[in-house]
Structures are given as structure tokens and as C-alpha cells.
Amino acid sequence: MSFSTLGLSDQLMQAIHASGYTTPTEIQSRAIPIALEGKDLIGRAQTGTGKTAAFVLPMLHYLSSTPRTNRTRALILTPTRELARQVEDSITAFGRFLQLTSLSVYGGVNMNNQIKRLGRGVDIIIATPGRLLDHVKRKTADLSGIEILVLDEADRMLDMGFIHDVRTIISRVPIKRQTMLFSATISEEIKKLAATIQKSPEVVEVGERRAPAEGITQHFYSIPQNKKLNLLFHLLEAKSLDSVLVFSRTKHGADAIARKLAHKGISATAIHSNRSQAQRQRALDGFKQRHHKVLVATDIAARGIDVERISHVINFDVPAFAEDYVHRIGRTGRAEATGDAITFVSPAEQMNVKKIERFISKRFVVERFPGFDYSQETVENFHRGERHEAFSHANRPQKQKENEQNSKYDKVKKKSINRVNKTGHSSEHRDFPNAHNRKNQFRENPAKRINRGRVTTEAQGSDWGALADDAKDFEKGFLKKLFTRDR
Numbered sequence: 102m103s104f105s106t107l108g109l110s111d112q113l114m115q116a117i118h119a120s121g122y123t124t125p126t127e128i129q130s131r132a133i134p135i136a137l138e139g140k141d142l143i144g145r146a147q148t149g150t151g152k153t154a155a156f157v158l159p160m161l162h163y164l165s166s167t168p169r170t171n172r173t174r175a176l177i178l179t180p181t182r183e184l185a186r187q188v189e190d191s192i193t194a195f196g197r198f199l200q201l202t203s204l205s206v207y208g209g210v211n212m213n214n215q216i217k218r219l220g221r222g223v224d225i226i227i228a229t230p231g232r233l234l235d236h237v238k239r240k241t242a243d244l245s246g247i248e249i250l251v252l253d254e255a256d257r258m259l260d261m262g263f264i265h266d267v268r269t270i271i272s273r274v275p276i277k278r279q280t281m282l283f284s285a286t287i288s289e290e291i292k293k294l295a296a297t298i299q300k301s302p303e304v305v306e307v308g309e310r311r312a313p314a315e316g317i318t319q320h321f322y323s324i325p326q327n328k329k330l331n332l333l334f335h336l337l338e339a340k341s342l343d344s345v346l347v348f349s350r351t352k353h354g355a356d357a358i359a360r361k362l363a364h365k366g367i368s369a370t371a372i373h374s375n376r377s378q379a380q381r382q383r384a385l386d387g388f389k390q391r392h393h394k395v396l397v398a399t400d401i402a403a404r405g406i407d408v409e410r411i412s413h414v415i416n417f418d419v420p421a422f423a424e425d426y427v428h429r430i431g432r433t434g435r436a437e438a439t440g441d442a443i444t445f446v447s448p449a450e451q452m453n454v455k456k457i458e459r460f461i462s463k464r465f466v467v468e469r470f471p472g473f474d475y476s477q478e479t480v481e482n483f484h485r486g487e488r489h490e491a492f493s494h495a496n497r498p499q500k501q502k503e504n505e506q507n508s509k510y511d512k513v514k515k516k517s518i519n520r521v522n523k524t525g526h527s528s529e530h531r532d533f534p535n536a537h538n539r540k541n542q543f544r545e546n547p548a549k550r551i552n553r554g555r556v557t558t559e560a561q562g563s564d565w566g567a568l569a570d571d572a573k574d575f576e577k578g579f580l581k582k583l584f585t586r587d588r
């Protein structure tokens with residue numbers, strides 16, 4: 102099939118041609134005709150399948166072939182800033198021969214510029230839910246003219262606890278509209294959401310459920326936690342890896358890895374939520390332009406990273422959630438390219454490998470890395486995750502201390518639910534500047550922060566802590582998802 106059979110306008114065909122796309126991917130060839138008819142749509146497609154163009158192209162076709170209004174006509178909700186930027190880039194590329202304006206709206210950057218741009222009027226808004234809701238509440242964004250609504254990576258948005266924000270936003274959008282929902286997985290929760298916001302949607306499912314993109318070779322290597330850095334150096338030195346995305350479970354781990362690599366003379370940069378949007382963008386651009394050979398990222402920050410020809414994804418930690426594994430390795434082998442995914446597995450992480458195997462219905466062999474000297478001296482014991490392993494029986498007092506801290510944290514979590522319930526959705530909860538310092542403060546006296554009416558999601562070395570890694574983005578949302586599910 103070629104793009105010309107899909108019924109897209111000449112200007113869009115020209116832009117597609119200029120983008121270098123020749124053949125539509127499966128999700129594009131199946132979803133575009135349905136979307137062009139104005140029908141509601143559920144697209145089950147993983148990242149890397151070309152789903153962005155599957156909704157951007159028909160949206161641009163509709164907006165450019167129907168009368169303009171002086172209000173925003175299309176809204177795309179994404180879970181992360183990076184994905185919002187990526188979708189905006191796609192709109193700019195495909196809309197280059199059209200007279201449409203678009204704006205991405207996300208947190209972590211100054212609101213005033215967004216207010217000015219919104220005030221001048223835009224045809225398309227691409228937004229993360231938290232920041233958009235702030236604008237809606239301040240009446241600086243008007244959603245009353247929306248004709249097309251897209252939820253991109255809806256499963257992720259729900260995972261991040263944005264469901265209430267998403268529902269509030271949708272309640273401000275006219276009922277008469279076209280709604281397209283894209284998600285890598287269609288859970289019961291997604292079905293429930295779709296049932297309340299869509300009308301008789303057509304469902305397009307591509308690829309095998311939960312399967313990572315084809316063309317990705319997956320390797321699992323056993324390695325003690327404190328030798329992971331040695332193995333990373335070994336890999337980067339021995340193999341000709343030119344564009345490597347390394348995943349770390351924590352922000353501090355990401356920084357430390359990038360720093361150690363840089364000391365070793367390997368150009369590396371890190372991307373995570375403690376960095377400002379400008380720093381994140383600079384890191385991403387530097388990696389895209391091949392100034393850095395290695396980009397070290399946390400799971401949340403990596404959402405939406407779209408870099409062509411990432412040759413290798415290295416999981417420095419095994420993700421605690423199997424779904425994250427699929428998302429991580431989907432960063433390589435994009436759009437039918439090939440790539441390698443390498444996962445470092447410490448003895449304590451074997452259980453997580455089992456979870457991944459069950460999730461994607463595939464068995465892996467966890468083997469020793471051939472040619473690597475396992476007896477060599479440890480580079481440095483730096484990673485937060487290592488603390489877990491360092492808690493051996495011989496070190497019981499320290500472990501007990503950690504357990505106490507965790508149970509203290511559990512109590513704080515419970516208190517924080519009440520706080521969320523009481524204080525509702527105030528943007529104060531999202532305001533989490535200087536997270537690093539606050540974390541230390543929290544360690545000393547967790548209750549202090551709660552007393553000041555803030556919800557915390559910082560916890561050390563646990564799955565909880567890893568999930569809450571991007572505290573800025575889903576501090577409030579994540580707690581709400583876990584603890585206010587029945588509200």
C-alpha cells in the first residue's frame with residue numbers, strides 16, 4: 102500500500118514525501134482511513150510503530166479542509182513533555198505546507214510564555230494533563246472549540262495517575278467531537294475510560310500483544326550490582342556502539358553513570374526529571390546530533406524519546422515493571438530498523454526477569470558476558486540500587502534501619518492520601534521545586550513535608566521509589582492512583 106491511496110490532501114502528500122516516508126506502517130494504513138471518516142478510534146499500537154503519524158495526518162487533513170474558527174480545534178494529551186515535543190515536531194513536519202498553528206504545553210517551563218502563545222490563539226494544543234489543567238483553571242486555555250481529541254499513550258497516562266486530570270480536561274471539551282485513543286495495551290481501565298469518552302469506536306490493533314518490536318535482539322547478562330559499571334565500560338570500549346541509550350532506575354543513578362562515563366572519556370549525558378526542560382532538551386539534542394555517544398535516562402524521562410538509529414539500549418537495572426522493559430527496548434529498532442537490547446541482571450533482579458518473561462511470553466537465558474573478567478576490581482560502589490544488595494545478613498543492623506525507614510514511609514504515604522483527599526487538586530502538589538534537597542529533608546523528618554501540605558513520592562531503593570522517579574510529573578497523580586482508586 103502507498104500513502105496516495107489513503108485519501109490525504111496534496112499538501113500532506115507533499116509533506117509526507119519531504120519527510121522521506123514512502124510506505125505507511127500498518128497502524129497508519131489501517132487507522133488513517135477510519136480517522137478520515139471522522140469516526141472514534143482505539144489504536145492499540147506500541148511506540149515505534151508509527152502511531153504518531155496515524156493520528157497527526159488525518160487530524161491535519163480535517164483541520165485544513167474545514168473552516169477555521171478563532172478557537173483551538175484539536176487537543177492531543179500525552180503523558181510526558183518529551184512525547185508532547187515529539188508530537189509537535191511531527192505536526193510541524195507534516196503541516197509545513199498548511200496554515201495551521203500548534204503549541205505544546207507542559208510543566209517544568211515558564212507558564213507566561215505559554216499564556217502569551219495561547220492568548221494569540223492556536224489551532225492545535227499538544228499537552229501534558231497537569232499543566233493543561235492549570236491553564237484551564239486559570240482560564241488561559243479554552244477547550245470549548247475542540248473538534249478532535251487524541252489521547253496518546255493512554256495506558257501510560259493512567260499508569261502515571263493522570264486519570265482524574267484527564268477526565269476533568271475532557272469534561273471541558275465539547276461532547277460533539279472525534280476522539281482517538283492510542284495505547285500500547287488495552288487494559289480493563291482503558292476500556293472503561295474509552296467507554297465513557299468515545300462513541301462506538303473502531304478498534305485497530307497492530308503487532309503481537311505486548312511483544313517488543315521485531316528486529317530487536319535481546320540479551321541478558323548476569324553481573325553483580327557492584328560490577329555493572331565495569332561491564333558498561335567493557336561493553337562501550339570493546340564493541341563499536343555508536344548511539345547507546347542507557348536506562349537507570351533512578352535519577353541519581355543516571356547522573357552517576359553519565360558522570361563516570363565522562364570521567365572515562367566516553368561522551369555521555371543524562372536526562373531525568375530533576376533537570377530543567379532546557380537541560381533535558383540540550384541533552385537530547387546533543388545525543389541526536391551524535392555529540393554524545395551515550396544518553397543515560399530514567400524510564401519516565403525517556404518516554405517519547407525518538408532518536409533515529411539508537412543502536413543499543415542498555416538496561417543498567419532490570420526495570421521493576423515488565424511493561425517498562427517493553428517501552429525501554431522499544432527505543433531501539435524503531436520503524437522496522439534493527440537494534441540490540443542488553444540487560445544487566447544482578448542476582449537480586451532475577452525475579453524481575455521472570456516478570457518480563459511472563460509479560461511478553463518469552464524465555465531468556467541469563468548468561469555471563471563472554472570475555473568479561475568477573476574477578477576484576479569494582480570500579481566504584483555508587484549506585485543507589487546497590488544498597489539493596491549490600492544489605493546482607495552480615496549487615497543486619499543496616500537492613501533493619503532501612504526496613505524501619507520503609508515502614509515509616511508507609512505511614513507517611515497513608516497520611517499523604519488524606520492530605521490529597523483534603524486538599525484536592527491544588528497545583529501546589531505539582532509544584533515540587535528543588536526535589537533533590539527536599540528528599541534529604543524528607544529523610545530526616547518525613548512528616549515535616551506532609552505538614553506543609555505537600556505530598557511526597559520520594560523513597561529510596563524500592564520499587565515505589567523507582568516508580569516515583571519522575572516526582573515532578575506525577576507526584577500527586579501517582580499517589581492518587583494508588584490510594585484513591587475508589588474515589
Ligand code: AMP
Nearest residue numbers: 122124125126148149150151152153436
Ligand atoms: P512513532 O511510533 O510514531 O513514535 O514513530 C516511530 C518512528 O518511526 C519515528 O522515527 C517516525 O519518524 C518513524 N516512522 C513513522 N512512520 C513511518 C513511515 N511510514 N515510514 C518511515 N518511518 C516512519
